[in-house]
Amino acid sequence: MDFYDKDLVSIRDLTKDQIEYILDLSKKMVPYARGEKVKRALDGKILGNLFFEPSTRTKLSFESAAYRLGCDVIDVSEMSMTSIAKGETLADTIRMVDAYCDVIVLRHPFEGAARLAADVSENPVINAGDGAGSHPTQMLLDLFTMKEAKGSLEGLNVTMVGDLKYGRTVHTLAQALANFGVKLTLVAPESLQMPHDIVDRLKRNGCVPKKTSVLEDVIGDADVLYVTRIQKERFPDPAEYQKVAGTYRIDNAMLRNAKDDMMVMHPLPRVNEIATEVDSTPHAKYFQQAFNGVPVRMAILCAILGGDI
Amino acid sequence: MKDIADIKIPPIRNGTVIDHIENGQALNVLKILGVNENNIDSSISIGMHVPTNKDGKKWKDIVKLEDMELDETTVSKIALIAPEATISIIRDYYIAEKFAVKLGEKVVGLVRCSNPNCITNKGEPVLPQFFVENRNPPRLRCVYCDRTLLNISDNLI
Numbered sequence: 001m002d003f004y005d006k007d008l009v010s011i012r013d014l015t016k017d018q019i020e021y022i023l024d025l026s027k028k029m030v031p032y033a034r035g036e037k038v039k040r041a042l043d044g045k046i047l048g049n050l051f052f053e054p055s056t057r058t059k060l061s062f063e064s065a066a067y068r069l070g071c072d073v074i075d076v077s078e079m080s081m082t083s084i085a086k087g088e089t090l091a092d093t094i095r096m097v098d099a100y101c102d103v104i105v106l107r108h109p110f111e112g113a114a115r116l117a118a119d120v121s122e123n124p125v126i127n128a129g130d131g132a133g134s135h136p137t138q139m140l141l142d143l144f145t146m147k148e149a150k151g152s153l154e155g156l157n158v159t160m161v162g163d164l165k166y167g168r169t170v171h172t173l174a175q176a177l178a179n180f181g182v183k184l185t186l187v188a189p190e191s192l193q194m195p196h197d198i199v200d201r202l203k204r205n206g207c208v209p210k211k212t213s214v215l216e217d218v219i220g221d222a223d224v225l226y227v228t229r230i231q232k233e234r235f236p237d238p239a240e241y242q243k244v245a246g247t248y249r250i251d252n253a254m255l256r257n258a259k260d261d262m263m264v265m266h267p268l269p270r271v272n273e274i275a276t277e278v279d280s281t282p283h284a285k286y287f288q289q290a291f292n293g294v295p296v297r298m299a300i301l302c303a304i305l306g307g308d309i
Numbered sequence: 310m311k312d313i314a315d316i317k318i319p320p321i322r323n324g325t326v327i328d329h330i331e332n333g334q335a336l337n338v339l340k341i342l343g344v345n346e347n348n349i350d351s352s353i354s355i356g357m358h359v360p361t362n363k364d365g366k367k368w369k370d371i372v373k374l375e376d377m378e379l380d381e382t383t384v385s386k387i388a389l390i391a392p393e394a395t396i397s398i399i400r401d402y403y404i405a406e407k408f409a410v411k412l413g414e415k416v417v418g419l420v421r422c423s424n425p426n427c428i429t430n431k432g433e434p435v436l437p438q439f440f441v442e443n444r445n446p447p448r449l450r451c452v453y454c455d456r457t458l459l460n461i462s463d464n465l466i
Contacts, residue, residue: 116453
């Protein structure tokens with residue numbers, strides 16, 4: 001599978017076969033991600049980790065993935081610390097960083113930033129989230145988490161709940177799941193439902209999602225419940241945020257009608273969408289999901305930089 | 310037999326006829342041409358809501374431009390809002406050349422992204438680019454932010 005020197009910007013850069021290749025490689029990475037085995041497959045390489053928007057898991061798991069493979073990391077975490085604060089364009093910043101490293105990981109508040117970076121960079125660019133746009137590495141680790149828990153993605157009933165309008169994670173994940181013949185259920189207030197253009201794309205790929213605003217009506221059918229935070233920072237109008245904040249809360253009472261092996265996922269951070277009492281139930285898979293960021297990102301870095309495991 | 314539009318709208322000696330414009334889009338075609346009362350010395354005739362029977366349609370718009378010929382960029386822009394339009398170059402009252410507008414695989418630098426948070430709207434040195442997902446009706450998807458473009462005519466550059 002030829003990933004060497006390729007950009008990973010959007011779900012559109014990946015075929016179903018490529019997704020499956022990364023998921024298989026991720027599985028091989030698990031003992032290395034846990035530190036049970038050691039191989040410096042990317043010794044001598046440098047990762048430029050550019051985070052122009054807050055992140056904990058994505059940034060740290062890319063760093064961890066790089067270090068586990070012997071790859072060095074240079075990073076920027078705040079726009080105010082860069083020449084962008086002096087008026088430098090992102091394109092110029094990327095050209096400069098490109099000269100200092102072998103691969104660029106970019107998180108940016110504007111949609112399309114990673115594609116622009118890929119256009120101007122000689123080295124490959126990995127999108128670590130661009131505004132409300134794509135987050136392909138999160139999508140891959142979400143698929144990996146589902147596949148590891150369920151054995152296969154084919155035919156799963158995946159229910160997404162929360163902010164489906166602004167949440168980049170669910171936009172990317174829904175499109176990826178459409179490749180695997182899943183039954184998709186979208187639970188959100190009308191004002192936060194999945195954008196029409198994404199739903200249209202799902203339909204063109206043969207996935208007709210079921211939409212509802214009442215989680216209780218559909219939770220019993222779900223194999224996977226994918227919960228997202230209603231993100232205050234994505235709302236142009238604070239009054240609109242207040243109207244929908246706290247609409248859905250997953251607690252043990254809500255899970256009473258769920259299948260025994262139904263898994264609850266969340267890209268984290270959670271605020272109060274999932275009660276802490278759920279953490280100790282077999283349903284909770286969100287911390288496993290967060291760990292999976294490391295082996296999946298190791299697989300992506302290895303595939304793109306040509307590391308051998 | 311003469312098209313009824315040709316009878317109602319006077320023929321031109323030299324220039325361009327843009328025919329089979331989507332009903333209601335003639336004024337947007339003029340916007341693309343960038344013509345106004347101060348920057349043109351020849352006549353423009355506009356027919357709006359003109360009867361037609363092409364491809365099962367009932368109505369069309371038509372624009373005739375005296376002593377003007379269109380460049381490639383302008384024709385591409387017209388294809389964005391009037392994908393079935395035909396362009397006839399008229400010389401001495403005869404049609405010297407006639408062709409249909411056609412969108413290519415990509416649209417570059419003709420229209421801006423309708424997503425205000427798209428990187429192409431943020432002062433970066435980049436031309437807006439779109440994949441043509443459908444030609445008629447035109448459906449464009451931003452190469453950068455991946456969104457489907459809303460209101461093409463409102464976002465023409």
